[in-house]
Amino acid sequence: MIRVIITFLGGLLIACLGFFALLKFIEDKPVPNAVFSQSIIDAKLSSARSFASTPKTVVVGGSNVLFGIDSQLLGELTGRRVLNFGCAAGFGPELILHLLKPHLHSGDSVIMRWEYHQYLFTRSGTVNLTYLNLLTSTQNEFMRELPIYDRTRLCLSIPVSLCWEGVQTAYNPFVDTDLYRCSWAIDSMGNVRSNLGVKINDSEMGYDFFDPNSSFKITTDVDDIFSDFVKFCRQKKISFIVSWPNVAFQDAHAHPLVQKKIENIIEFWRDLGVVVLGRPDNYMFKKHDLYDTVYHLNQQGVRKCTKLLADDLADWFSGSVGN
Amino acid sequence: MLFNEQAFLFYFLPVCFCGFWILRSKLRSTNCSYFWCLICSFFFYGFHGWHHLPLLICSILVNYLLGRVIQKEKASRLGFFIMWVGIALNLGVLGVFKYADFFLGVVESQIHFGLALPLAISFFTFQQVAYLVDLRRGEIKPPSFLNYAFFVSFFPQLIAGPIVRCQQLIPQIKEKATFRLRREDFWCGLCLFAMGLFKKTYFADGVRPLTESIFDAAHSGTILSFTEAWIGGLSFGMQIYFDFSAYSDMAIGMGLLFGLSLPINFNSPYKATSLIDFWRRWHITLSEFLRDYLYKPLGGNRSGVSRGITNVLLVMALGGLWHGAAWTFVAWGIFHGILIGFNHLFRATGSRFSRPKSILLVWSSRLTVFLVVTISWIYFRCQNLSTAWEMTSSMIGINGFDLPRSLGLDGNLSCVRFEGLFPNRIAELHLVPVLGFLILFVWFAPNSCNLLKYENFEVSKRKQPTLPVLFICGILLFFGIKSSFEQINLEFIYFRF
Numbered sequence: 001m002i003r004v005i006i007t008f009l010g011g012l013l014i015a016c017l018g019f020f021a022l023l024k025f026i027e028d029k030p031v032p033n034a035v036f037s038q039s040i041i042d043a044k045l046s047s048a049r050s051f052a053s054t055p056k057t058v059v060v061g062g063s064n065v066l067f068g069i070d071s072q073l074l075g076e077l078t079g080r081r082v083l084n085f086g087c088a089a090g091f092g093p094e095l096i097l098h099l100l101k102p103h104l105h106s107g108d109s110v111i112m113r114w115e116y117h118q119y120l121f122t123r124s125g126t127v128n129l130t131y132l133n134l135l136t137s138t139q140n141e142f143m144r145e146l147p148i149y150d151r152t153r154l155c156l157s158i159p160v161s162l163c164w165e166g167v168q169t170a171y172n173p174f175v176d177t178d179l180y181r182c183s184w185a186i187d188s189m190g191n192v193r194s195n196l197g198v199k200i201n202d203s204e205m206g207y208d209f210f211d212p213n214s215s216f217k218i219t220t221d222v223d224d225i226f227s228d229f230v231k232f233c234r235q236k237k238i239s240f241i242v243s244w245p246n247v248a249f250q251d252a253h254a255h256p257l258v259q260k261k262i263e264n265i266i267e268f269w270r271d272l273g274v275v276v277l278g279r280p281d282n283y284m285f286k287k288h289d290l291y292d293t294v295y296h297l298n299q300q301g302v303r304k305c306t307k308l309l310a311d312d313l314a315d316w317f318s319g320s321v322g323n
Numbered sequence: 324m325l326f327n328e329q330a331f332l333f334y335f336l337p338v339c340f341c342g343f344w345i346l347r348s349k350l351r352s353t354n355c356s357y358f359w360c361l362i363c364s365f366f367f368y369g370f371h372g373w374h375h376l377p378l379l380i381c382s383i384l385v386n387y388l389l390g391r392v393i394q395k396e397k398a399s400r401l402g403f404f405i406m407w408v409g410i411a412l413n414l415g416v417l418g419v420f421k422y423a424d425f426f427l428g429v430v431e432s433q434i435h436f437g438l439a440l441p442l443a444i445s446f447f448t449f450q451q452v453a454y455l456v457d458l459r460r461g462e463i464k465p466p467s468f469l470n471y472a473f474f475v476s477f478f479p480q481l482i483a484g485p486i487v488r489c490q491q492l493i494p495q496i497k498e499k500a501t502f503r504l505r506r507e508d509f510w511c512g513l514c515l516f517a518m519g520l521f522k523k524t525y526f527a528d529g530v531r532p533l534t535e536s537i538f539d540a541a542h543s544g545t546i547l548s549f550t551e552a553w554i555g556g557l558s559f560g561m562q563i564y565f566d567f568s569a570y571s572d573m574a575i576g577m578g579l580l581f582g583l584s585l586p587i588n589f590n591s592p593y594k595a596t597s598l599i600d601f602w603r604r605w606h607i608t609l610s611e612f613l614r615d616y617l618y619k620p621l622g623g624n625r626s627g628v629s630r631g632i633t634n635v636l637l638v639m640a641l642g643g644l645w646h647g648a649a650w651t652f653v654a655w656g657i658f659h660g661i662l663i664g665f666n667h668l669f670r671a672t673g674s675r676f677s678r679p680k681s682i683l684l685v686w687s688s689r690l691t692v693f694l695v696v697t698i699s700w701i702y703f704r705c706q707n708l709s710t711a712w713e714m715t716s717s718m719i720g721i722n723g724f725d726l727p728r729s730l731g732l733d734g735n736l737s738c739v740r741f742e743g744l745f746p747n748r749i750a751e752l753h754l755v756p757v758l759g760f761l762i763l764f765v766w767f768a769p770n771s772c773n774l775l776k777y778e779n780f781e782v783s784k785r786k787q788p789t790l791p792v793l794f795i796c797g798i799l800l801f802f803g804i805k806s807s808f809e810q811i812n813l814e815f816i817y818f819r820f
Contacts, residue, residue: 001506004510004793007793007794008793008794008796008797010794011793011794011795011796011799011800011801012797014794014797015797015799015800015802019802156805157809158809160525
């Protein structure tokens with residue numbers, strides 16, 4: 001009987017070791033999607049390095065910032081040096097803040113504009129593939145810093161097919177991996193300049209958060225992540241504020257159930273002692289201002305959004321509100 | 324709750340399993356343990372949608388009461404009448420939920436019920452119809468209500484079969500049960516479960532993206548090339564094969580974990596050498612149900628070959644309709660019915676091809692059956708007949724043949740184009756080699772039940788799996804459980820029926 005149990009458990013153990021060895025093997029073999037994401041990160045880090053001196057203002061968030069704010073224009077309107085650190089929503093707030101932290105110093109200011117669904121982020125629950133792709137390869141160091149429970153769950157949620165895709169990508173002699181790098185034109189201040197025209201369809205204008213029937217509960221992971229960041233900023237004497245993400249105009253924004261969700265967000269930040277500037281509907285745009293997704297703006301929309309943000313920031317910069 | 328979901332693997336199954344055996348060994352009570360399992364089964368069913376649980380409970384109650392009356396009035400015509408009332412009630416409920424909108428659509432009615440299909444209704448309806456008929460035939464005696472409710476709702480077989488018959492399960496329940504789990508049953512059950520879990524998550528769900536990309540292209544109006552259509556058919560053929568095979572293994576495996584033998588429902592159908600043979604290997608319990616409760620009462624082949632073939636056609640058309648309320652399923656059933664009819668005719672001629680003996684004949688028959696079944700899957704998977712016909716046309720060359728560009732001659736010939744084997748930019752083509760591996764696997768790998776020496780209800784013959792098999796199953800179980808952490812948990816295809 002003992003032999004039977006040992007043999008069966010041996011199989012389990014060997015499989016487990018084999019899988020983790022496979023993960024180790026693919027660390028330096030990113031899949032095409034990870035090559036794409038990492039190239040955005042590279043561009044962002046390069047911009048951040050060129051903004052080494054203090055004080056500076058950093059606008060951070062997912063791609064609603066990348067495709068929503070012109071840091072050069074915002075700098076001209078506010079008389080400050082502004083860096084656009086908008087990445088991609090799929091990276092999750094924890095990785096984005098992890099990448100930003102080393103570039104923040106005392107005296108800097110941070111404006112956070114998170115897409116609504118970022119408030120539902122979980123470290124190891126419902127994880128999107130973009131995040132997993134990065135964590136298995138180019139951002140492996142970051143994964144090692146996560147709590148062991150989340151790290152284990154994340155490792156187990158990596159599909160074997162992803163490992164196979166990584167190997168195929170690395171050893172495909174016919175395709176240069178650079179082909180998969182992001183082709184968006186990102187300038188030295190972190191702004192996308194290739195968002196010209198309107199590419200979004202009417203069917204893509206909806207956003208789940210503004211559906212009165214969709215549930216919304218800020219996760220404990222998000223609470224942890226933002227609490228840590230707030231603590232970090234206070235220790236480093238970095239001022240920070242929260243604004244709303246740009247999004248396509250949503251008719252249901254005034255619905256009581258949607259308003260309740262918005263109040264939840266405001267209350268969440270209030271509990272952390274952070275001021276939220278303006279209202280979500282200030283940052284809602286018509287189709288002609290949008291680019292290719294519900295929260296990506298084209299150059300015309302970016303200019304409008306930047307001016308709105310500059311107006312909202314005037315009081316904060318003058319010191320009458322916020323931290 | 325799916326068998327490959329964390330809620331099932333980490334909470335439901337361990338709690339149900341431990342509770343069952345603790346009750347049995349500590350209280351020395353089979354009734355308590357079956358009652359516990361019944362509650363768990365109701366919970367399992369309700370987890371998919373609580374609003375349909377009352378339907379299942381009512382169905383069990385009504386059928387049990389009807390069964391008592393049939394037993395009491397066995398000698399009189401009233402028993403016969405009650406049996407038909409029971410059948411009509413069961414089929415009526417099935418008809419309302421599953422077929423009402425379909426038939427209203429056929430007569431172009433403006434009325435639509437829009438009722439959600441209760442999970443497993445086709446399975447528990449057939450199981451209970453068989454129970455009433457068997458009672459009337461005097462083949463069984465009514466069990467206690469607890470045993471009956473357990474027999475209908477036992478969760479491993481509740482959702483997608485096998486369609487267990489009363490005489491298969493009740494004697495095992497009534498048997499003077501052992502108060503501890505047999506070691507052979509435990510290991511055999513665990514290994515079958517591991518094999519099923521692996522087959523579902525890596526094989527069936529592995530080729531699913533390829534199937535979807537091709538069928539989605541077909542539905543959007545793309546005319547598929549000869550190769551694309553065949554790859555689509557083969558990939559769905561593999562997907563449904565491993566999906567159903569996995570479910571059957573897991574159901575039998577879980578049955579064994581509770582000390583019960585469930586009937587084998589799947590026996591390497593792609594190794595079949597004739598269509599008749601195929602249906603003796605694919606969804607065996609459904610085939611047996613259709614044979615015993617429909618084909619034979621219709622007269623079978625007792626009134627000659629032509630009448631027998633007509634009966635086969637009718638039974639297969641209804642069998643197709645059982646899978647879903649759509650013309651595509653009817654077409655699929657009729658397609659199989661026609662081919663089975665030909666098979667019967669062929670056998671009647673006494674041709675040596677009808678019962679192949681040499682390896683060459685066996686393999687040519689096997690290949691023919693496989694290709695024919697692959698074409699038939701197109702009708703099973705497509706959402707409408709026109710798309711299915713377009714795909715079939717591509718498969719049989721009516722839409723021409725596409726050959727590699729490298730072979731290109733000057734210009735295209737009338738029915739031959741040199742625009743590549745996959746001219747329609749089908750996604751997920753990297754899975755084509757996997758498809759090749761799976762085809763070889765179904766033909767040459769041993770059947771899981773054979774590998775574990777599992778035979779229907781032959782408890783005494785059951786042996787503990789060998790050490791190499793246990794070791795491999797340990798590996799499979801790890802990867803099966805690991806897949807439950809992945810974000811994609813896909814339903815079994817037969818859950819829809």
